[in-house]
Amino acid sequence: MELIILDRDGVICRFRPGDYAKTWEEFEFLPGSIQALQKLSAAGFTLTIASNQAGVGKGIYSGQALQDITQRMLKVLASHQVKIAAVYYCVHTDENNCDCRKPKPGMLLRALQEFEVKDPARVFFIGDAATDVQAGRNAGVRTILVLSGKTGSATEVTTWPVQPDFIASDLSEAAEIITAQTRPDHGKV
Ligand SMILES: [Mg+2]
Ligand SMILES: [Zn+2]
Numbered sequence: 001m002e003l004i005i006l007d008r009d010g011v012i013c014r015f016r017p018g019d020y021a022k023t024w025e026e027f028e029f030l031p032g033s034i035q036a037l038q039k040l041s042a043a044g045f046t047l048t049i050a051s052n053q054a055g056v057g058k059g060i061y062s063g064q065a066l067q068d069i070t071q072r073m074l075k076v077l078a079s080h081q082v083k084i085a086a087v088y089y090c091v092h093t094d095e096n097n098c099d100c101r102k103p104k105p106g107m108l109l110r111a112l113q114e115f116e117v118k119d120p121a122r123v124f125f126i127g128d129a130a131t132d133v134q135a136g137r138n139a140g141v142r143t144i145l146v147l148s149g150k151t152g153s154a155t156e157v158t159t160w161p162v163q164p165d166f167i168a169s170d171l172s173e174a175a176e177i178i179t180a181q182t183r184p185d186h187g188k189v
């Protein structure tokens with residue numbers, strides 16, 4: 001089964017500039033994101049999430065609050081027949097110098113390992129920031145940058161040292177790119 005790794009904020013839910021989704025009330029699904037996940041789920045992809053949540057490490061919200069948001073998010077998604085196979089969070093700050101805070105590839109590598117991916121180059125990582133694109137490259141997967149979060153326009157991207165493999169307006173368009181590129185049940189087209 002083909003693996004897809006998704007960033008959370010700015011991809012699935014609204015990106016809050018200079019802030020975090022600290023409570024469930026502040027967590028807002030982006031328009032069309034649930035439907036896009038539904039489409040990918042129905043197509044047989046294994047969906048996972050890899051998200052930096054340094055707000056926990058900074059003490060802005062607790063690990064418990066993050067777990068609460070996660071459980072509620074998964075419940076809503078499940079009610080739409082979307083199964084998320086794993087959620088990975090990095091709760092560290094830059095100062096912690098961990099190996100999981102994107103642009104480092106720790107969370108992505110863990111997903112590749114846990115889901116026994118033999119060919120990482122076939123995996124898609126969808127994110128909304130330059131650090132996502134870098135993390136994807138560092139993990140050896142394909143990247144789709146969505147313009148529904150931190151990155152406002154494709155023009156910004158032209159100066160980035162690492163370029164995404166694809167740019168999409170949002171998760172719906174990213175899902176279209178993925179289904180056009182992949183046939184999960186029949187291997188490579
Ligand atoms: Mg993000
Ligand atoms: Zn970390």
